[in-house]
Amino acid sequence: xxxxxxxxxxxxxxxxxxxxxxxxVSCAFxxxxxxxxVGPNGxxxxxxxxxISGQLPATAGQVLLAGEDITRLPAPRRARLGVGRAFQxxxxxxxxxxxxxxxxxxxxxxxxxxxxxxxxDRLTDLADKAMACLERVALAGRREALAxxxxxxxxxxxxxxxxxxxxxxxxxxxxxxxxxxxxxxPVILDxxxxxxxxxxxTILLVEHKMDVVRSLADRIVVLHNGRLVADGEPAAVxxxxxVQEAYLGVAASDG
Amino acid sequence: xxxxxxxGDLPRGRxxxxxxxxxxxxxxxxxxxxxxxxxxxxxxxICVFIVLVxxxxxxxxxxxxxxxxHTMFFGIxxxxxAIASVRLGTGWDALAIGLIAALSLSAALALAIGLFSLRxxxxxxxxxxxxxxxxxxxxASQLSWLTGGxxxxxxxxxxxxxxxxxxxEEPILGxxxxxxxxxxxxxxxxxxxxxxxxxxxxxxxFGRVLQAIRENDFRAEALGYRTVVYRTSASVLSxxxxxxxxxxxxxxxxxxxPATTLSFSIMVDILLMVVIGGMGSLYGAILGATLFIxxxxxxxxxxxxxxxxTQGVPLLPxxxxxxxxxxxxxxxxxxxxxxxxxGIVGRLRxxxx
Numbered sequence: 001x002x003x004x005x006x007x008x009x010x011x012x013x014x015x016x017x018x019x020x021x022x023x024x025v026s027c028a029f030x031x032x033x034x035x036x037x038v039g040p041n042g043x044x045x046x047x048x049x050x051x052i053s054g055q056l057p058a059t060a061g062q063v064l065l066a067g068e069d070i071t072r073l074p075a076p077r078r079a080r081l082g083v084g085r086a087f088q089x090x091x092x093x094x095x096x097x098x099x100x101x102x103x104x105x106x107x108x109x110x111x112x113x114x115x116x117x118x119x120x121d122r123l124t125d126l127a128d129k130a131m132a133c134l135e136r137v138a139l140a141g142r143r144e145a146l147a148x149x150x151x152x153x154x155x156x157x158x159x160x161x162x163x164x165x166x167x168x169x170x171x172x173x174x175x176x177x178x179x180x181x182x183x184x185x186p187v188i189l190d191x192x193x194x195x196x197x198x199x200x201x202t203i204l205l206v207e208h209k210m211d212v213v214r215s216l217a218d219r220i221v222v223l224h225n226g227r228l229v230a231d232g233e234p235a236a237v238x239x240x241x242x243v244q245e246a247y248l249g250v251a252a253s254d255g
Numbered sequence: 256x257x258x259x260x261x262x263g264d265l266p267r268g269r270x271x272x273x274x275x276x277x278x279x280x281x282x283x284x285x286x287x288x289x290x291x292x293x294x295x296x297x298x299x300x301i302c303v304f305i306v307l308v309x310x311x312x313x314x315x316x317x318x319x320x321x322x323x324x325h326t327m328f329f330g331i332x333x334x335x336x337a338i339a340s341v342r343l344g345t346g347w348d349a350l351a352i353g354l355i356a357a358l359s360l361s362a363a364l365a366l367a368i369g370l371f372s373l374r375x376x377x378x379x380x381x382x383x384x385x386x387x388x389x390x391x392x393x394x395a396s397q398l399s400w401l402t403g404g405x406x407x408x409x410x411x412x413x414x415x416x417x418x419x420x421x422x423x424e425e426p427i428l429g430x431x432x433x434x435x436x437x438x439x440x441x442x443x444x445x446x447x448x449x450x451x452x453x454x455x456x457x458x459x460x461f462g463r464v465l466q467a468i469r470e471n472d473f474r475a476e477a478l479g480y481r482t483v484v485y486r487t488s489a490s491v492l493s494x495x496x497x498x499x500x501x502x503x504x505x506x507x508x509x510x511x512x513p514a515t516t517l518s519f520s521i522m523v524d525i526l527l528m529v530v531i532g533g534m535g536s537l538y539g540a541i542l543g544a545t546l547f548i549x550x551x552x553x554x555x556x557x558x559x560x561x562x563x564x565t566q567g568v569p570l571l572p573x574x575x576x577x578x579x580x581x582x583x584x585x586x587x588x589x590x591x592x593x594x595x596x597x598g599i600v601g602r603l604r605x606x607x608x
Contacts (some may be wrong), residue, residue, distance in 0.1 A: 041424065075476045077475050080479040091471065093475075094470060095470055103479050107460050119263060120462070
């Protein structure tokens with residue numbers, strides 16, 4: 001762990017009309033840490049992710065990657081700089097094979113996309129990498145299936161495999177286990193644990209399940225109505241009064 | 256060898272492979288198998304349209320871009336060759352200069368349209384191409400001092416490629432090999448090569464990104480692909496190939512005019528051929544173009560015979576009158592879209608899966 005943050009947001013804000021969905025969030029993430037971002041529905045967690053990975057333009061504030069301002073860079077540039085994103089609502093290439101979905105990510109990482117006359121199926125290093133990523137999420141057996149035909153849980157795994165193939169510096173998981181069956185969840189959690197164990201990868205995780213958060217996270221950041229309301233060690237944050245009221249109270253009543 | 260030529264993207268499916276092979280062989284041997292001026296004309300037109308339709312499929316089927324300017328690029332190629340031959344005098348150098356000028360103009364136009372409008376929504380791009388193509392068509396008919404206006408331009412080509420030239424005084428394999436036959440084989444070879452080049456492009460990393468953009472451009476961006484760059488490149492490449500097809504068309508006809516290469520009815524024909532053949536598979540272009548142009552040229556003959564055969568039956572001869580051929584072409588189209596929504600290729604591949 002180093003002290004200089006690999007990723008930082010400074011007063012990051014986005015307004016839709018008069019409503020600030022993310023409102024002045026300042027937060028720094030150190031290399032090799034896993035930070036869970038929690039908060040009730042509509043707190044702005046996914047919007048915050050979109051501001052960092054570039055799907056939405058910030059109204060105000062800054063995003064810094066390794067000290068460099070990336071606030072104005074478009075999403076593809078940020079992806080190539082190492083900001084990896086697995087989406088909450090599954091976001092795949094539906095009529096391409098599972099394998100091709102991941103191979104495209106490996107190809108993007110290798111910067112080989114503009115090659116016009118080489119055969120894609122002859123680029124074996126990309127294929128090998130794609131297969132390795134599929135094996136890590138236990139999807140190698142479905143490689144030929146069209147992404148659209150996978151059951152929901154497998155689509156979520158594929159989403160994660162795509163991010164693995166990008167080999168990012170920042171892994172952003174947006175509720176990776178939502179909608180997964182009980183026996184599928186450990187595959188993803190183990191995977192996140194293993195990425196974390198590599199030591200140099202920075203992980204941001206939006207997650208609702210408190211037991212997951214408690215077992216994985218080094219730190220918890222709580223968003224509420226677009227604002228950062230708590231930030232610290234998991235045990236301390238979960239115990240704090242503001243969180244009990246703002247988030248856990250809501251979660252408890254949600255069941 | 257075949258795998259290498261076809262970039263590992265074989266037709267797949269026995270019926271489909273057979274049909275594609277049959278068309279290619281028939282086209283290759285057309286001067287021997289189907290002698291006669293008219294038959295050779297149809298065969299040459301099929302070759303040119305396979306290239307034209309395949310290059311359009313690069314946009315529509317592979318990248319998911321709807322463009323109405325494809326005939327504009329086809330026309331630019333044809334006008335390039337025609338104008339250069341008229342102005343600079345008959346010769347290979349005139350053909351080369353015309354072709355290079357046409358390719359440059361097409362690339363510049365496609366690049367401008369792409370950079371200007373491919374960032375935004377698909378419908379906007381379609382509208383811009385429609386506007387530019389209309390403007391170009393009007394321009395072509397107004398600038399009659401250059402383009403010959405509505406009458407078009409008739410020009411001469413090097414004598415080796417004309418019917419007057421004989422390779423030998425004796426027929427070979429029962430066929431007189433004239434300059435016309437040589438030109439046909441030239442058209443065939445260039446078309447086949449362009450098709451193979453396109454097949455390679457769609458199976459290259461570049462082509463895979465195009466398909467990714469068609470499937471989910473938002474996701475492609477999140478992977479790090481600059482979709483504007485890919486869309487614009489696809490549109491420029493497609494325009495260049497359409498330009499080459501246009502040059503071949505003009506060379507074959509020794510004539511070019513707005514109705515031959517620029518008109519919107521050709522744009523509609525291209526769309527129909529892509530859809531009938533099957534979008535997103537270049538082999539669809541082979542089958543779609545062949546079927547459509549055969550119908551266009553021989554349906555009337557067939558109907559004449561059918562009308563004669565049904566003389567005496569009420570109503571039928573009227574319906575089968577050769578003047579109704581467009582009606583039947585329309586019926587064929589509706590039926591094929593209804594029963595083969597994924598085109599002939601999609602259908603044939605689906606059956607054997």
